[in-house]
Amino acid sequence: MTSRSTGAALALCTATALTLTAGAPAWAAVQAEEDEATVTVLHAVPGLTVDVFAGDKELLPDFAPGTLTDPLKLKAGSYDIKIFKNGEGPSGTPAVEKTVSVPAGANATLVAHLTADGRPALDAFVNxxxxxxxxxxxxxxxxxxxxxxxxxxxxxxxxxxxxxxxxxxxxxxxxxxxxxxxxxxxxxxxxxxxxxxxxxxxxxxxxxxxxxxxxxxxxxxxxxxxxxHSAPSGVPAGETGQAAAHNQNAQIGALSLGALVALAASVALMRRRDDAG
Structure with a gap:
């Protein structure tokens, strides 16, 4: 193989490696999303502005009754949620305290509210x-x-x-x-x-x-x-869960296959040039 062919082959291998690794950040992002949960918080205790803590970290200061937060992304796991009267946390006595489990990939709403007999409570609902x-x-x-x-x-x-x-x-x-x-x-x-x-x-x-x-x-x-939404013909529109993961694998597989095909074609082309020379 001539030095020109060798240089072309090295350049192609470098390009192929870059092409193959280009899918990695997207895949990592998908994995990160699967390890997270979407959480919304509703304050449904009338007449009481509160501060919401996860452990000793303040999540929602000056949280007013009737307020529903925008969806938040949280790492999956268990959280020690403490709700204090405004300004009394984190060293005071919480009005409500509960350990809440947030499963990976879930869409959940945490609700601070009153029980049927009027006591403060905290419950998690999976949407x-x-x-x-x-x-x-x-x-x-x-x-x-x-x-x-x-x-x-x-x-x-x-x-x-x-x-x-x-x-x-x-x-x-x-x-x-x-x-x-x-x-x-x-x-x-x-x-x-x-x-x-x-x-x-x-x-x-x-x-x-x-x-x-x-x-x-x-x-x-x-x-x-x-x-x-579901498509009228019965094929679900959009992707979640295994369908999304399968599509991601298919995209990465197609990317790898395309790179290998390009490499094989280039090697064959260089061989023909060497034979002709």
């Missing part, structure tokens, strides 16, 4: 981000209020019966606008609402009934998670 049938929306209702069991209605029709604190109920409904209210279980006595809800196709609309019935400050808070 359902599975595919939603075409033309449908997912509606999730969570009872986090100091109140008895309730029924949830949409346009006057009962959708969920006998919901108690701190439970949730969910289902797929037709996408579109509805008027929702919350009534005392088995009655027509309205406890909260009505409120107009826009149930987006392929989304999960999560409604929280929070506050205190005794203090007459019951309210609704809405959280929306989008992007769970």
């Amino acid at each position: 359902d981000t599975s595919k939603v049938p075409a033309g449908k929306a997912r509606l999730t209702v969570r009872h986090v209020a100091a109140a008895p069991a309730v029924d949830v209605r949409a346009d006057g029709k009962v959708l969920f019966e006998g919901l108690t604190n701190p439970d949730e109920k969910k289902g797929e409904v037709a996408a579109g606008s509805v008027s929702a209210d919350v009534v005392l279980a088995g009655t027509d006595t309205v406890a909260v609402g009505p409120a107009d809800l826009e149930l987006a196709e392929g989304g999960n609309t999560i409604v929280y009934a929070w506050g205190s019935a005794a203090d007459k400050n019951l309210a609704l808070k809405t959280q929306t998670i989008e992007g769970m």
Whole structure:
């Protein structure tokens, strides 16, 4: 092989190595995302501004009632969550303290709220981000209020019966606008609402009934998670979990195969040039 051919081969090998390693950062990013969880925090304790800590690290200062944070990315694992009255942490006595497990890849909401009998509590809910049938929306209702069991209605029709604190109920409904209210279980006595809800196709609309019935400050808070559409033909649109990992492997495999094909073609070309010389 001539020195020119040798130089070309070395240059090609270098280019091939760079091509193969170019996929590594993307793969590492996918791995990092799989080790994280998406967490949203809702303050549903009326009349109490708080500071939220994870261990001794302050996460949310001056957290006001009725506030829902934007989604946060957290490493998967267990967190010692402490909620203090504003300005009393981290050395004081927390109003609520609980160890919360955040699984990798999960979409979760942490809710500081009142129990049915009015005591402060902290609960973690895993949000359902599975595919939603075409033309449908997912509606999730969570009872986090100091109140008895309730029924949830949409346009006057009962959708969920006998919901108690701190439970949730969910289902797929037709996408579109509805008027929702919350009534005392088995009655027509309205406890909260009505409120107009826009149930987006392929989304999960999560409604929280929070506050205190005794203090007459019951309210609704809405959280929306989008992007769970299903294609009409039955092939899911978008990728999650194993499908995304398979596609990533396929992309890296195609990248490697393309580099090897280019290398083989170049070697064959150099051999023909050497033979011709």
